[in-house]
Amino acid sequence: MHMPQDALSLAAADRLQPKSPKRAAARARVDAILDAADVLAASRPTESLSLPLLAQAAGVPASSLYHFFPSIEAVLVALVRRYNAELDRDIEQLLETLEAGSWQATTRALSACARQFHDRNPVYARLVLRTAAFTSLRRADDEHIRQLAERFLELMNARFHMPNAPDLVTPLGVAMAISDRIWALLSDENGNISDKAFEESQIAMISYLSNYLPPQMALREGAA
Structure with a gap:
């Protein structure tokens, strides 16, 4: 008996996604697994990683590892998402002190923040810039780019009188993807x-x- 193609596709997709821990003890174990994955990825090619190797490095039973991560790609997706959350915090800290200036200066400041994060975290940089073999990593990065574009647009709307455009999130996301490439x-x-x-x-x-944006945009009243 053969499974329907849609069911096979869903099963394959499930193997690429980590499961979210619900309890504190489970979250701590997942963090330990991701810490071990980070250390391993720093010292060897990503393609050489495996779940048995990771279970040994993390000091957890293989069954516990498989419960949260059905594939090594699911581990890497979770690791990228954890890094993305750290990058988001760096960006939010920057926004607290960033002067309004121009949209061009704002773009450069946010890009500089991302660059510094990449340079401080070579594992992250390699996963999002160099690991084209893992399509789920690209998908996770694309999702994050969309979130950053939405946050960027929110910031711009708060600081500038923006032009009436139907969907600025898309070009903002495309610009970020161009930069990544x-x-x-x-x-x-x-x-x-x-x-x-x-x-x-x-x-x-x-x-x-x-x-999509004019050379100069007027600052909103009260924008610093």
């Missing part, structure tokens, strides 16, 4: 982003967004 093309094998890579990404982002 430039970083991937011009960064070294560890994902370090050179000054040239950063400047090229800013040229591309600002040039692209200039199709």
Whole structure:
């Protein structure tokens, strides 16, 4: 008896997604597993990672590991999401002190924050910029780009009199994806982003967004 194709597709998709722990003890165990995955990924090619190797490194029973992570790709997705949450916190801290300036300066400041995070976290940089073999990692990064674009638009609307455009989230997300691609093309094998890579990404982002945003936008009253 054969499973329907849709059921097979769902089963395959489930193997790429981590399960969320509900209890504090389970969350602590998942954190320990992700810590071990982070250490392993820092010292060996991502493609060489395996669940048995990770279970041994984390000091947890294989059955416990499989309960939360049905595949090594699911582990990497969870690791990327944890890093994304840390990056989000860095961005929020930046926004607390960032002067309004221009939209171009705001774009550059947020990009610089992301660059610094990539350079401080080479495992993250490699996973999001260099691991094209894992489609679920790209999907997780795309989801995060969408969230960042929505946050960027929220910030811009709070600070500037924005043009009437039907959907600015999409071009903002595209601009971020363009920047990521430039970083991937011009960064070294560890994902370090050179000054040239950063400047090229800013040229591309600002040039692209200039199709949707005017050169200057008036500040809203009270915007710092």
